[in-house]
Amino acid sequence: MTASHDTFSEKMADAAIRATPEPLAVRVRGLSDRAIAWLFIAPTIVLLLAINIFPLFWAIYLSFTNFRANRPNAVVQNVGLGNYSRILNDPDIWASMQTTAHFVFWTIVLQTLIGFALAYLIDRKFRGHAFWTTLILIPMMLSPAVVGNFWRFLYEPQIGLFAYAVSFVSGIPTSDIQMLGNVHLAPWAIIIVDTWMWTPYVMLICLAGLRSIPDYIYEAAEVDRASPWRQFWSITVPMALPFIMLAVLFRGIENFKMFDMVNLLTGGGPGSTTEVASIALKRDAFEAWATGRSSAFAIVLFVAVFGLANIYVKALNKVKQR
């Protein structure tokens, strides 16, 4: 605990180090490290260019035209920003964006809360916690197509287990529990399925976060007389926060482009109450065959997700650096 940084002997030692001449750097001939590095990553870059970057730029080009994929021989006209202005002024598209936002918000809130709570319980390392972890993880391992079909049956008002169980508890007749047919219930039906399937994923990431907190920090806090409540808020949450935020990021990006489950469960209906952006996009592209316009829509979505994710990653890095 001596303030050694300004002692006399330290200064003299520093002076001695400075007086030692630097050895001359030796240059090695042949391929530089950088060239070798490029050689190694070139195949990946070529592949990425072909299947990711090129289609992206092609879509950007198409978004300024009136190209229609079902009329490949028609003359393609440049329409400038026409597609973009139509999209940004289309109330239906704004409605689909709102539906998406609603869906993303609630799935994240529910999955994070339930996922973290489950992780917190599993982390107690009670008897058989490994068995319960495996059991909880099962929904995540299923294919979304299977899950969609499976829940369609569960939601069936006449024969479905879900309607039966709700009716058994609440007394509401099963015929009134039209999870997929009712305009008010359908969005929640999808939120429930997505939460059922992906909460384990959030739990797994949160669990990794909780397991990364060393025991001795808790012991130090206990000796320092911090209550369990204070330990939770001043150790557990801040130290697991980067992991929680990462889970939110993954789920957010994933759910922004959610397609399969909605397509299987409601197909965007009833009416357009569950028509999330990706469903609207698919209809525009492959039902209306407005390839140019839907390309513009896709670009708008891409920019939105990319921008939001970037802001979020900045925040995440800030939390991590603390």
Place this chain on the structure above:
Amino acid sequence: MADVALKGVTRSFGDKRAVDGLDLHIADGEFVVLLGPTGAGKTTTLRLIAGLEKPDAGTVEIGGRPMNGESAAGRDVAFVFQQYSLYPHLTVYENLAFPLRSPARRMDKASLDARVRQVAKMVRIDHKLENRSTRLSGGEMQRVAIGRALVRRPSIYLMDEPLSSLDAKLRGELRLELKRIQKELGATLLYVTHDQIEAMTMADRIGILAEGRLVQIGTPREIYANPANLHVAARLGQPHINLMPADLLPGVAAPAGTRTIGARTEHLEISRARQGSAGLGPDGNAEVDWIEHLGDQNHLHIKVGGHKLVTLADPDLPVEAGDRISVRLKQPLYFGGDGQRLA
């Protein structure tokens, strides 16, 4: 501050008895160091006092009050862990203030601030109070960890090898500081280490632990000069004590039953053979095998018969490897067949 007493404390992990019927009394204001090799039960002893482990048998008393069933929070102890157990998302200031913000210890803002700044100055970290604790060097982190214990005025400070992860220079500085602070505060302190220099320089009393038992306890001088058995003798002294059969060297009047003689540097008298000193004739009784130059001193490796001895020597001693010398004993330590000290 208060005195702490362990009475017949036992703690097992599976088949292994980490602490085995330990009796230990630490007086109010005393600095006791527990010295022992890895796995001797040092850390477990600290954790038992802190309430982080429950004893299988026996009692821990703090200030005369039995602590059985009392939680770690209820015992009013401060613990410095071997790892830097800082709260990583908090600043140095917040880390130091953390124990004082406990509702059990309501403290107004001004006196809390004064205490934190005073301790920060004491452990010389006051210039980094606003830094995140993760942005500190190892030495700084450990100073914060020690400071976080010192902001409190607990019954006892428990420190688990707090200096072991620091470099030698910083360790030397902190050793001095810690002793000074302990004296200043009149603190009761139980300190665990496997470093004999830390034990010798800081302790009021040293307790030697082996396999969960307290082998000997006494002042550093007593432990060094009057070890109760071979184990204790082997723990202290640099270079390591030389153990040899009773009849290897002249100059002894070994008591009956002596099996082994222990000789440190001060127990060996060396003279150049040519002078024919000690009546051993011109050839002496030993040969210099190797000399290690440490700078201020030399390690002299000597061969006597089939045995190798190591002793310190003045760097000016005019001997070289291969020289014949005379070695005789001067009031060494005598141990019986069971390893216990005879005289």
